[in-house]
Amino acid sequence: MKSVFKSPLSLTVLASCLLSVGAIAAPANDPATLAQIRDSAMKSDWAYERLADLTDLVGPRLSGSAGAAAAVEQVAAAMRKLGAKVTLQPVKVPHWVRGAETAELVDYNGRPAGITQKIVLTALGGSGATPAAGLTAPVLVVRSLDELKAKAAQVKGSIVLVDVPFDQELADRGHAGAAYGPGAGFRYVGPKMAAELGAAAALVRSVGGANFRIPHTGVTGLVDGARIPAAAITTEDVLLLDRLLARGPVKMHLTLTPQNLPDADSFNVIADWPGSDKADEVVIVSGHLDSWDLGTGAHDDGTGVAGAMGVIETLKKLNLHPRRTIRVIAWMNEENGTRGGKAYFDANKDKLDKHFAAIESDSGGGRPFGFIGSVTPPMVKYFAPLKDALAPIGAGQFERHDIAGAADTSPMERAGVPVFEPMVDSSAYFNYHHTPADTLDKVSPLELKRHVAVMTSLSWFLANMEQPIGRTAHQDSED
Numbered sequence: 001m002k003s004v005f006k007s008p009l010s011l012t013v014l015a016s017c018l019l020s021v022g023a024i025a026a027p028a029n030d031p032a033t034l035a036q037i038r039d040s041a042m043k044s045d046w047a048y049e050r051l052a053d054l055t056d057l058v059g060p061r062l063s064g065s066a067g068a069a070a071a072v073e074q075v076a077a078a079m080r081k082l083g084a085k086v087t088l089q090p091v092k093v094p095h096w097v098r099g100a101e102t103a104e105l106v107d108y109n110g111r112p113a114g115i116t117q118k119i120v121l122t123a124l125g126g127s128g129a130t131p132a133a134g135l136t137a138p139v140l141v142v143r144s145l146d147e148l149k150a151k152a153a154q155v156k157g158s159i160v161l162v163d164v165p166f167d168q169e170l171a172d173r174g175h176a177g178a179a180y181g182p183g184a185g186f187r188y189v190g191p192k193m194a195a196e197l198g199a200a201a202a203l204v205r206s207v208g209g210a211n212f213r214i215p216h217t218g219v220t221g222l223v224d225g226a227r228i229p230a231a232a233i234t235t236e237d238v239l240l241l242d243r244l245l246a247r248g249p250v251k252m253h254l255t256l257t258p259q260n261l262p263d264a265d266s267f268n269v270i271a272d273w274p275g276s277d278k279a280d281e282v283v284i285v286s287g288h289l290d291s292w293d294l295g296t297g298a299h300d301d302g303t304g305v306a307g308a309m310g311v312i313e314t315l316k317k318l319n320l321h322p323r324r325t326i327r328v329i330a331w332m333n334e335e336n337g338t339r340g341g342k343a344y345f346d347a348n349k350d351k352l353d354k355h356f357a358a359i360e361s362d363s364g365g366g367r368p369f370g371f372i373g374s375v376t377p378p379m380v381k382y383f384a385p386l387k388d389a390l391a392p393i394g395a396g397q398f399e400r401h402d403i404a405g406a407a408d409t410s411p412m413e414r415a416g417v418p419v420f421e422p423m424v425d426s427s428a429y430f431n432y433h434h435t436p437a438d439t440l441d442k443v444s445p446l447e448l449k450r451h452v453a454v455m456t457s458l459s460w461f462l463a464n465m466e467q468p469i470g471r472t473a474h475q476d477s478e479d
Helices: 011-020 031-042 046-058 066-082 145-150 168-172 176-196 235-245 298-317 339-348 377-393 410-414 445-464
Strands: 085-097 101-108 121-123 135-142 159-162 201-205 230-233 250-256 259-273 278-288 324-331 355-360 368-373 397-400 419-424
Touching: 031 298, 031 377, 031 445, 046 066, 046 298, 046 445, 066 085, 066 259, 066 298, 066 324, 085 339, 101 121, 101 230, 101 235, 135 201, 135 235, 145 176, 159 176, 168 176, 176 201, 230 235, 230 250, 235 250, 259 298, 259 339, 278 298, 278 445, 298 324, 298 445, 324 339, 324 445, 339 410, 355 410, 355 445, 368 377, 368 445, 377 397, 377 445, 410 419, 419 445
Parallel strands: 135 159, 159 201, 201 230, 278 324, 278 355, 355 419, 368 397
Antiparallel strands: 085 259, 101 250, 121 230, 135 250, 259 324, 368 419
């Protein structure tokens, strides 16, 4: 050893060499360790292989389904194989089952005798059912909730279509969330308001881009007692309806036969990679395990789950254990209830002081440019070493937000736990989101490697920070 220290090797390079053979304990957030984590993740196909297992072997994973149950077992087994301490946290989840879904235009001005026109749509989560033979009613188009209220007299007995376009240009310029938000809000509130006003059924314009006559499903705010049939209709068919309605009244025959079954038993999958001297403190890294039933949930949110799983695989490969425990969570029921996130919060609300930070990935598997975090402004400077470590793979950006706003971690965030998420290019995400096209072939293996590199580096960095990160700037008492 004496001759080694006389060599021209720097201490940083020496540490890197020794780490590669597991000869010494990791010196926390030094540049060599961060570089090893980054480079190891960029060489590994493990997360993509787990994503293939999830999407190709299990398939759709809507809460309460056989697919969701199989996914719980698959992910738990993979994490146990790595040596993580795995816990299955029970969660009661909604169990909604899609049935038949067809529609056709049966009357409109200028319709040739014997002609009807098929409309492409898909039932929205929580939708009620039509009679088995369907229903026929006039179509009423509105373009805002205010217009829906103003036309209350026309709503009763009608099939109401809420027509709010998705702003793809906004998404193309890096604001996909802002493009999605308005449409998603109308999708959630519109059917409920239409039901309260006596509508026979409610339709919403699909919330997403691409416009290849593919409908985008999603959750609604419908409740028992006013659970009318509700569906998302493709952009092309909305435009057809607009043109036909300009000629005069239009009637549609609609058949939707979903079922709202009793709540089902399910689980959050929790996998701990134990810390050392601060093992009682936790850094969460997570994605949601459930998906809608139309596709196989590759982007939403298979990449988030596989990326979080890849954190432990990367650290195990390098024989690294952080100071704080890194806790991988595959949340159940983000899509139509967020019951998993709420169950975890309820079980841990008296232990939030031990939750140092939480990471949630739920924006798809696009190119990561860095990360977003809801730390207070004085903390930003402490993340410079992490930004430097991720810069070589083009992921060294850090945006500070008062509220990160991820779904399953939001109860913790409102209670003061800092929340982080990867900063990804989501300009094409809503082409596939909640559609039959959300499949493995849409995910880039290279970008998933970058995703794992960001998630692992960020998890490790947080788990080893010397500085108390503090609580988030905006706290309230909601749970």
